[in-house]
Amino acid sequence: MDRIFLLLLLSVPAAAPKGSHSLLMLTTYIEGQTPFPHFGYVFMLDDVKVLYYDGETRTFIRRGNTTNEDEVFDSAELLTINDQTERSFREKSAVVAQKLNQTDGLVFQKLLLCELKDNGEPGQMVTRFGFQGSTIDELQYLDKTFTYDSTTNETVQMLKMPLENSKWRHEKVCYPVCLQILKNFLEKRGNQVNRKVKPKVRLLQSDLSSGSRVSCLATGFYPRHINLTLFRDGQPVSDDEITGGDLLPNDDGTYQMRKILEIRKEEQGEKHNYTCTATHLSLDNKLEVKLEYDHGTPLKPVLGSVLGSVLPVVVLVMVIVVAVVIWRVRKAGKMWVKFVNMI
Known part of the structure; x- marks a missing residue:
């Protein structure tokens, strides 16, 4: 209960x-x-x-x-x-x-x-x-x-x-x-x-049928307060272009956050430089990561631990909130x- x-x-x-x-x-x-x-x-x-x-x-x-x-x-x-x-x-x-x-x-x-x-x-x-x-x-x-x-x-x-x-x-x-x-x-x-636990941050790009996706993931950090920012050519991407950004719990008491930018096919010809920065109490300086390309398999070890902890929580939230609240x-x-x- x-x-x-x-x-x-x-x-x-x-x-x-x-x-x-x-x-x-x-x-x-x-x-x-x-x-x-x-x-x-x-x-x-x-x-x-x-x-x-x-x-x-x-x-x-x-x-x-x-x-x-x-x-x-x-x-x-x-x-x-x-x-x-x-x-x-x-x-x-x-x-x-x-x-x-x-x-x-x-x-x-x-x-x-x-x-x-x-x-x-x-x-x-x-x-x-x-x-x-x-x-x-x-x-x-x-x-x-x-x-x-x-x-x-x-x-x-x-x-x-x-x-x-x-x-x-x-x-x-x-x-x-x-x-x-x-x-x-x-x-x-x-x-x-x-306690202070440093975030693990990755910036990945993957292909979609409608274009591609740039995703910045920070996970494993504590306390919960974090500033995660996605940059395009040195300038912050506007909030109305970003999806995600919700704070989610991991099963070990730490947290994760993901911010996603969808890129349409007609925009893929444009060359941009993407980076992601994280500011957190556990870090002495701002952490900046550069873009990696997701070929499908390299991402699995990272997302496996993340999704494995998040999905049970999401399912439980949906069931319990509907049944009780x-x-x-x-x-x-x-x-x-x-x-x-x-x-």
């Missing part, structure tokens, strides 16, 4: 800016028949999964730790928060089920994220509440200032009291608890999230519109 939460996080925007650290908690509550636990959550330290909570067994399951982490958080304190959160989900679910006359396939999620800046000072905290894979509202807290955004039809007067209560809980309870757990995890996992959304029809109007 914790893998489901991790895959869902691929759609969450990058949490912390370069040099800072974040702790993200994604909670999911499912009402109705499901092969998964009805309630649970996952903790992510930056982009590393460190903890999973199973609501069925009320147990904390640590991930990837090499040392004792019992003192990282107060189990009793978290269990109390868990009970309050699950109770809140059940209450929301009861209201929605009554309004929609549906008790099966209701999926609620809550995302909570806090940050530490690169200078060690507290950063922002973000809380999002979602239903059936869509965000209902979002509360941000930074420098003792709250920002609230909602997609519901509730008036300011209706929101005033519950929003004030929520702000108090965030400022006095959630924010300090989240920051303390983040600091404690960083003491234990600092080497893991602060957009839970019976087609069958529900206009349920989302009704839900927004009644909250």
Whole structure:
């Protein structure tokens, strides 16, 4: 079940800016028949999964730790928060089920994220509440200032009291608890999230029936922040000509990125010089690679390891997101519109 939460996080925007650290908690509550636990959550330290909570067994399951982490958080304190959160989900679910006359396939999620800046000072905290894979509202807290955004039809007067209560809980309870757990995890996992792994970069050209393709691939790097640029005759190729550029995970905890330029047959007579550069925290200087021609076989060893790690992740993302996040959304029809109007 914790893998489901991790895959869902691929759609969450990058949490912390370069040099800072974040702790993200994604909670999911499912009402109705499901092969998964009805309630649970996952903790992510930056982009590393460190903890999973199973609501069925009320147990904390640590991930990837090499040392004792019992003192990282107060189990009793978290269990109390868990009970309050699950109770809140059940209450929301009861209201929605009554309004929609549906008790099966209701999926609620809550995302909570806090940050530490690169200078060690507290950063922002973000809380999002979602239903059936869509965000209902979002509360941000930074420098003792709250920002609230909602997609519901509730008036300011209706929101005033519950929003004030929520702000108090965030400022006095959630924010300090989240920051303390983040600091404690960083003491234990600092080497893991602060490690630097250099990218392997290749620039290849291959023939297509419609012309040819120039592809710049960077893989095996950590952390995730990278600047990959494709050049033509010394000038950056414009973004509207480029496809790809998505950050994808490898199965060893590193990342990869690919940028592709398609060249039409009528343009192949034009002679151009292509290069690709990568800028990354693990590199002292910008890395520049020159174009190689792909004859078919030389590329296989490189792409074999890359695709072997990416394809299972892509397949799992497609299956899990369709099955869990957009839970019976087609069958529900206009349920989302009704839900927004009644909250």
